[in-house]
Amino acid sequence: MSTESISDRREHIRSISVTALSALLGVGVAFASVSITGDMAPADAATDTRALVLVLGAILFQYVLYDFTSIYSDDEFGVKHYLFIVFMTFSFWFVTWGILLTAEFHA
Numbered sequence: 001m002s003t004e005s006i007s008d009r010r011e012h013i014r015s016i017s018v019t020a021l022s023a024l025l026g027v028g029v030a031f032a033s034v035s036i037t038g039d040m041a042p043a044d045a046a047t048d049t050r051a052l053v054l055v056l057g058a059i060l061f062q063y064v065l066y067d068f069t070s071i072y073s074d075d076e077f078g079v080k081h082y083l084f085i086v087f088m089t090f091s092f093w094f095v096t097w098g099i100l101l102t103a104e105f106h107a
Contacts, residue, residue, distance in 0.1 A: 018066070018081075018084075018085070019088065021062065021065075022062065022084075022085050022088035022089045022092070023088060023089075023092050025058045025061070025062065025089055025092075026055070026058070026088065026089040026090065026091065026092025026093040026096065027092050027093070027096045028058075029051075029054050029055050029057075029058045029089075029093050030092070030093045030096035030097040030100060031096075031100070032054055033045075033050075033051035033054055033055075033093070033097050034097065034100045034101070036048075036050050036051060036054070037050070037051060042101040042102070045101055046101060051097065055089065055090060055093045058089055058093070059085060059086055059089050059090070062085050062089065063082075063085070
């Protein structure tokens with residue numbers, strides 16, 4: 001019984017860590033995207049591919065980080081986890097960057 005609660009707690013902390021890192025990197029990359037495209041009009045900035053390259057780099061960085069730190073073992077990290085990281089990072093980046101472009105925030 002006590003072994004299950006420790007394992008459940010560890011799994012819970014691990015899932016919170018992965019979610020928080022994906023969300024924070026998405027927001028951070030949105031601010032980096034604004035700083036890169038700060039001198040452009042919002043319509044032109046939205047079509048700039050450098051911002052998309054930044055978010056793809058943040059996603060790949062997370063895969064390398066999780067592999068390096070061994071947060072997940074090889075049999076635990078599957079397609080579902082890859083898709084979760086992509087979705088969370090991209091969606092937080094997309095929404096935050098959209099708000100910053102609409103508000104005409106200049107870094």
